[in-house]
Amino acid sequence: xxxxxxxxxxxxxxxxxxxxxxxxxxxxxxxxxxxxxxxxxxxxxxxxxxxxxxxxxxxxxxxxxxxxxxxxxxxxxxxxxxxxxxxxxxxxxxxxxxxxxxxxxxxxxxxxxxxxxxxxxxxxxxxxxxxxxxxxxxxxxxxxxxxxxxxxxxxxxxxxxxxxxxxxxxxxxxxxxxxxxxxxxxxxxxxxxxxxxxxxxxxxxxxxxxxxxxxxxxxxxxxxxxxxxxxxxxxxxxxxxxxxxxxxxxxxxxxxxxxxxxxxxxxxxxxxxxxxxxxxxxxxxxxxxxxxxxxxxxxxxxxxxxxxxxxxxxxxxxxxxxxxxxxxxxxxxxxxxxxxxxxxxxxxxxxxxxxxxxxxxxxxxxxxxxxxxxxxxxxxxxxxxxxxxxxxxxxxxxxxxxxxxxxxxxxxxxxxxxxxxxxxxxxxxxxxxxxxxxxxxxxxxxxxxxxxxxxxxxxxxxxxxxxxxxxxxxxxxxxxxxxxxxxxxxxxxxxxxxxxxxxxxxxxxxxxxxxxxxxxxxxxxxxxxxxxxxxxxxxxxxxxxxxxxxxxxxxxxxxxxxxxxxxxxxxxxxxxxxxxxxxxxxxxxxxxxxxxxxxxxxxxxxxxxxxxxxxxxxxxxxxxxxxxxxxxxxxxxxxxxxxxxxxxxxxxxxxxxxxxxxxxxxxxxxxxxxxxxxxxxxxxxxxxxxxxxxxxxxxxxxxxxxxxxxxxxxxxxxxxxxxxxxxxxxxxxxxxxxxxxxxxxxxxxxxxxxxxxxxxxxxxxxxxxxxxxxxxxxxxxxxxxxxxxxxxxxxxxxxxxxxxxxxxxxxxxxxxxxxxxxxxxxx
Amino acid sequence: xxxxxxxxxxxxxxxxxxxxxxxxxxxxxxxxxxxxxxxxxxxxxxxxxxxxxxxxxxxxxxxxxxxxxxxxxxxxxxxxxxxxxxxxxxxxxxxxxxxxxxxxxxx
Numbered sequence: 001x002x003x004x005x006x007x008x009x010x011x012x013x014x015x016x017x018x019x020x021x022x023x024x025x026x027x028x029x030x031x032x033x034x035x036x037x038x039x040x041x042x043x044x045x046x047x048x049x050x051x052x053x054x055x056x057x058x059x060x061x062x063x064x065x066x067x068x069x070x071x072x073x074x075x076x077x078x079x080x081x082x083x084x085x086x087x088x089x090x091x092x093x094x095x096x097x098x099x100x101x102x103x104x105x106x107x108x109x110x111x112x113x114x115x116x117x118x119x120x121x122x123x124x125x126x127x128x129x130x131x132x133x134x135x136x137x138x139x140x141x142x143x144x145x146x147x148x149x150x151x152x153x154x155x156x157x158x159x160x161x162x163x164x165x166x167x168x169x170x171x172x173x174x175x176x177x178x179x180x181x182x183x184x185x186x187x188x189x190x191x192x193x194x195x196x197x198x199x200x201x202x203x204x205x206x207x208x209x210x211x212x213x214x215x216x217x218x219x220x221x222x223x224x225x226x227x228x229x230x231x232x233x234x235x236x237x238x239x240x241x242x243x244x245x246x247x248x249x250x251x252x253x254x255x256x257x258x259x260x261x262x263x264x265x266x267x268x269x270x271x272x273x274x275x276x277x278x279x280x281x282x283x284x285x286x287x288x289x290x291x292x293x294x295x296x297x298x299x300x301x302x303x304x305x306x307x308x309x310x311x312x313x314x315x316x317x318x319x320x321x322x323x324x325x326x327x328x329x330x331x332x333x334x335x336x337x338x339x340x341x342x343x344x345x346x347x348x349x350x351x352x353x354x355x356x357x358x359x360x361x362x363x364x365x366x367x368x369x370x371x372x373x374x375x376x377x378x379x380x381x382x383x384x385x386x387x388x389x390x391x392x393x394x395x396x397x398x399x400x401x402x403x404x405x406x407x408x409x410x411x412x413x414x415x416x417x418x419x420x421x422x423x424x425x426x427x428x429x430x431x432x433x434x435x436x437x438x439x440x441x442x443x444x445x446x447x448x449x450x451x452x453x454x455x456x457x458x459x460x461x462x463x464x465x466x467x468x469x470x471x472x473x474x475x476x477x478x479x480x481x482x483x484x485x486x487x488x489x490x491x492x493x494x495x496x497x498x499x500x501x502x503x504x505x506x507x508x509x510x511x512x513x514x515x516x517x518x519x520x521x522x523x524x525x526x527x528x529x530x531x532x533x534x535x536x537x538x539x540x541x542x543x544x545x546x547x548x549x550x551x552x553x554x555x556x557x558x559x560x561x562x563x564x565x566x567x568x569x570x571x572x573x574x575x576x577x578x579x580x581x582x583x584x585x586x587x588x589x590x591x592x593x594x595x596x597x598x599x600x601x602x603x604x605x606x607x608x609x610x611x612x613x614x615x616x617x618x619x620x621x622x623x624x625x626x627x628x629x630x631x632x633x634x635x636x637x638x639x640x641x642x643x644x645x646x647x648x649x650x651x652x653x654x655x656x657x658x659x660x661x662x663x664x665x666x667x668x669x670x671x672x673x674x675x676x677x678x679x680x681x682x683x684x685x686x687x688x689x690x691x692x693x694x695x696x697x698x699x700x701x702x703x704x705x706x707x708x709x710x711x712x713x714x715x716x717x718x719x720x721x722x723x724x725x726x727x728x729x730x731x732x733x734x735x736x737x738x739x740x741x742x743x744x745x746x747x748x749x750x751x752x753x754x755x756x757x758x759x760x761x762x763x764x765x766x767x768x769x770x771x772x773x774x775x776x777x778x779x780x781x782x783x784x785x786x787x788x789x790x791x792x793x794x795x796x797x798x799x800x801x802x803x804x805x806x807x808x809x810x811x812x813x814x815x816x817x818x819x820x821x822x823x824x825x826x827x
Numbered sequence: 828x829x830x831x832x833x834x835x836x837x838x839x840x841x842x843x844x845x846x847x848x849x850x851x852x853x854x855x856x857x858x859x860x861x862x863x864x865x866x867x868x869x870x871x872x873x874x875x876x877x878x879x880x881x882x883x884x885x886x887x888x889x890x891x892x893x894x895x896x897x898x899x900x901x902x903x904x905x906x907x908x909x910x911x912x913x914x915x916x917x918x919x920x921x922x923x924x925x926x927x928x929x930x931x932x933x934x
Binding site for chain 2: 185195286287294301304316318319323330568675676
């Protein structure tokens with residue numbers, strides 16, 4: 001088969017539906033990556049327009065441009081859109097588009113999940129955008145502190161849009177994080193061991209793990225605050241045993257890692273683009289990997305530094321001040337690695353390099369002001385002033401937008417297959433750089449002079465007028481610069497002349513395929529022996545196109561790729577992907593109906609939407625797997641590998657592991673919140689405790705142990721070739737016993753609207769019951785699958801996936817019961 | 828997966844210890860758990876110093892374990908990165924536990 005015939009056959013297998021209707025059914029990562037990026041930059045434009053409105057308002061004292069109510073919505077939506085609808089989705093989009101190409105594979109681990117995540121983002125974002133245009137947008141600031149955002153002080157629907165809309169959008173981030181983690185660990189070109197992974201993949205891997213552990217506390221906080229607003233459960237009301245400080249803990253447990261979730265992928269772009277621009281390799285690859293991991297962990301130990309002025313004890317402040325200064329070290333390791341890379345190379349001052357230099361200057365200033373605010377006495381002085389706003393923008397715009405623009409220009413020839421012709425970009429860079437520093441340097445200054453953040457007006461005699469005017473004029477220059485970038489990119493995407501492959505002479509795999517890449521990415525999967533395969537083997541693109549790698553012979557209509565052993569990169573299984581489908585958009589729409597019914601408080605729709613989600617999820621999973629044992633299939637180069645369904649650790653198992661890590665973080669945050677209220681909140685002890693009930697506890701523990709044991713028995717019976725359906729149903733019965741125990745406990749909690757104790761136990765019990773119901777549903781589904789012939793001695797993947805969920809439900813169910821019983825006994 | 832855990836384990840232990848010491852501090856300052864003994868405050872501070880000491884000891888043990896042949900990975904890269912992170916985590920533990928020696932205030 002020649003290269004052209006192979007291309008035609010593969011494209012027929014992998015391509016999306018033609019025309020605009022294909023947007024709704026595509027599961028191709030390149031399409032979805034582009035859709036993410038376009039929508040994210042649309043929101044960047046919306047957020048940018050809102051920032052112009054803020055600066056118009058603040059340009060002069062006593063401005064009548066916007067009243068306080070409108071102004072509150074503008075700055076809240078500016079922050080919310082930039083954080084949740086631009087920065088994170090832009091990273092997701094870039095990673096979704098690039099990661100399979102960098103790793104030398106054909107798609108991400110779960111193509112339909114990519115599509116589902118995108119549509120959740122699109123629908124959730126539309127919900128928030130609607131609130132903005134309807135004049136009912138959130139107005140409590142992007143971090144939504146109660147009691148301001150509680151039912152007493154913000155009774156309207158504005159805050160609900162934020163809590164429900166953001167939770168909906170965060171489904172997208174969790175989906176992308178699971179997807180990217182599994183893809184990077186398992187879906188790589190054969191031979192690509194951990195030390196040969198492109199550095200960008202390391203950054204995205206760590207970022208994805210951070211999303212999995214950073215977002216759940218915010219989701220929990222949003223759920224608790226919405227429960228308080230909708231049903232009166234007083235988690236944040238001091239007089240009823242709640243504490244508004246709990247929100248700050250939960251929010252910043254998310255919020256500080258969020259800064260690094262945004263920064264790290266951008267740093268990944270710098271670490272990828274800089275060596276290419278300097279015509280060398282990255283200095284200290286291993287040190288940079290260690291610095292990324294260290295930075296990720298340290299970022300989770302900093303959250304209280306946003307709370308230095310809340311009156312927490314001085315020892316607590318000292319812990320977090322120490323941790324905050326420490327985080328500068330791994331950041332500095334990366335910066336020195338970049339400087340060293342420049343030093344050993346021969347830098348070429350092309351447009352991506354200009355943005356990287358802009359990043360250096362801006363981010364270093366932002367980092368240094370970060371160290372300043374880590375020092376407690378200084379933070380007390382500048383807290384909630386424009387200095388903090390300026391610092392935040394130096395870190396986020398400097399640390400994210402500059403590298404992102406460098407990345408956009410660097411990968412533009414790959415996106416478009418064209419060479420850059422129009423030269424607006426250099427002028428745009430000058431405007432962006434000058435406009436940004438004019439805007440935010442001035443804001444540091446006015447902050448030090450005492451201007452608070454989020455004020456809608458100020459007196460003329462405050463001495464801030466000239467500085468604010470200068471800042472506002474500069475911000476419009478910045479906006480003009482960004483608009484020019486947009487025009488430049490659009491012109492070069494659609495009008496410029498065709499370019500050659502790999503115009504930068506880069507060494508990574510995305511340049512070893514066609515530009516723009518075909519729907520299947522690689523005609524055959526290459527064997528990798530170097531971190532820069534395109535440099536190590538200049539003939540690689542031709543060999544890939546010629547089908548000399550793995551899976552070079554298309555098989556029927558199967559969309560196939562390989563998974564590898566995590567550490568060594570040795571190929572281990574063949575994966576078959578599902579085809580194009582409208583299931584993801586339908587499921588996202590029904591999920592949206594669930595959130596929308598909560599938002600507008602039409603609660604009778606909620607169970608209908610939930611049943612819809614369950615049915616569609618069953619439909620989603622039913623299409624996977626096969627009814628016959630296949631055994632190893634030839635994948636080329638004389639190698640045969642078994643299909644992924646014939647392993648215990650299938651892609652679904654890996655996805656479940658990482659999803660459960662996020663779930664466990666949510667549960668851990670819930671336990672933290674309960675313990676925090678118990679020990680710190682005033683208004684405790686509650687007027688009434690839950691009475692311990694030994695039979696309830698015994699039944700629950702017995703059911704959990706029985707479920708775990710019976711599930712293992714099911715797996716063993718299947719492995720021995722004996723019928724497994726009966727033990728599967730017995731596992732379901734044991735899970736039911738645990739469910740009854742947890743439900744009884746939940747039904748007995750003291751009045752949940754009367755005190756935070758009862759409210760917290762209600763949520764703990766609800767969490768336990770939800771997971772028991774989920775495990776029961778899976779067990780029921782599994783018994784049907786066994787009866788339908790989808791499980792055999794060889795095809796055992798589904799058993800092991802269900803075992804994970806059964807174990808998790810059993811463990812959390814028991815913990816829920818212990819949480820309710822043990823502290824009362826101790827008290 | 829074991830190689831990924833080898834890379835992540837030392838900073839993960841740092842984070843767990845940091846959280847535990849901060850939690851212990853929260854308990855020491857909470858009204859619910861305020862000890863009736865006159866030397867209650869001193870006991871809590873002693874506990875926190877002890878917790879800091881345990882955290883440092885655990886990190887030192889981890890450092891030795893990760894460098895020991897019995898626990899080594901087949902990948903030199905993984906060994907190198909996990910060693911760097913073990914040293915980093917030890918330094919982080921020392922640095923972030925240091926305040927327990929200097930301050931005992933719940934004010």
